[in-house]
Amino acid sequence: MENIEAGRPVTSRRPEKHVTPQVALEDRAAHPRLDKLTQRSSLSTTLLEGPILPTMMRLAIPTIVVLLAQTLVGVVETYYVGFLGTEALVGVALVFPFSMLMTMMSNGGIGGGVASAIARAKGAGRSDDLNALVMHALVLAVVFGLLFTAAALLGGPALYRTFGGSPEAHRAALQYSNYVFAASVPVWIVNLCSAALRGSGNVRLPAITTLTGSVLLIFLSPALIFGFGPIPRLGIAGAGMSIGLYYTIAGLVLVRHLLRGRSELHLRRSKIERRLFRDILRVGALASISTVQLNSMVIVVTAAVGHFGTTALAGYGMAARLDYALIPVLFGLGTSVLTMVGINSGAGNLARARRIAWTGVLTGGIFMETIGAFVAIFPRLWIGLFSKDPSVAETGAAYLHIVGPFYGAVGATFILGFAAQGAGRPKWPTLAGTLRLLIAGCVGWTLVAHFGANMYLLFAVTAFASVAAAVVCAAAAASGAIWKIER
Structure with a gap:
């Protein structure tokens, strides 16, 4: 069988050494443990040959459910902290951008690199590398976790002061931050182990572990914040401690599972090799830059909107919250695309990898465009959930009127970014993110701050930036720039 790529035939190759070969029925009768091997082989066959969209959704739905549950838990915890007073809420708000940065880097950044390396190794049948990559991912989790802990403990006090607020809010932020970032290593272990499992096609275990922990947090967090029975009242420190305990327990569960080889x-212990770190980081480092770019763009646009007053800032914040609310769906779909593209790229099935990518883009694009079109027509249905102030609603509605019709471009860029990670070539999505940051951030800020542009033009520039990024990604995918086989 041949696939035609870049104008020349490329032989489609099956893995020379399947990690889990098919087992005859009589062999399984003699060896019951081989049933699991057969199931694993069946999954590999499905990922390589099964129907694309059903397989994609089978991988995506558990991750989407878990991320939505985590979002709900975050809202519930904020509700609990609200009973401690305004200063406690401000303290959590000061820490949130940096805890979110750690989460996004470990899940979608370096985690994307881990999932990509695992998927490509599985597709190529490199079983030794497959297991060695797990060890290398664990090493990276410890290193990056310690770096985040050190940065928070050493730089947190000065950093939180730069954002303003009262001394009481700063003390609350430090109490919360110290416990959250003390658990940075467990956070990274959970997210990178989950990424490794997703990269191999196992979405069930990370989903069950995370979902169970999220449910427990709903009860653990108030017990530590307000006290319960023998548990003393810890206040905002209890909120941070509950997160640390959750990730520590979840990390132990995932590591134990991987150690038992189930x-x-x-x-297992393996030789540390530079090439395996490079395989992870050449994707993960660029993917991490993309997460930083996205957050930086939001920060700069928010600062530009601030020129139009507090109510404008509130309206934009409420409208832009929808962008973040949709990320769990895009991330779940994107990780399934990453896994399928990575495994098929590793196996040399580039034609199928491309079909998977475009199927994901079409699915994600239609979903996002449907939501965007709806809120563009009925913006107050969303804004009204947060505020009844007419001035706030006016700004929020303006943003959704202008940007909403281009949500499809945002979805396409997001999914193509994951597809490029799966193929091991994230350069073009990173360049697209840079272009989006320059247009929406730099150009938008300059027009407002130095040329007196109104916020409607700022929102139009933001929409144009999303379209430009989508065009760059689509052109790279269509031209074959992210599908070349590495020699």
């Missing part, structure tokens, strides 16, 4: 991945 899945296709087996965590």
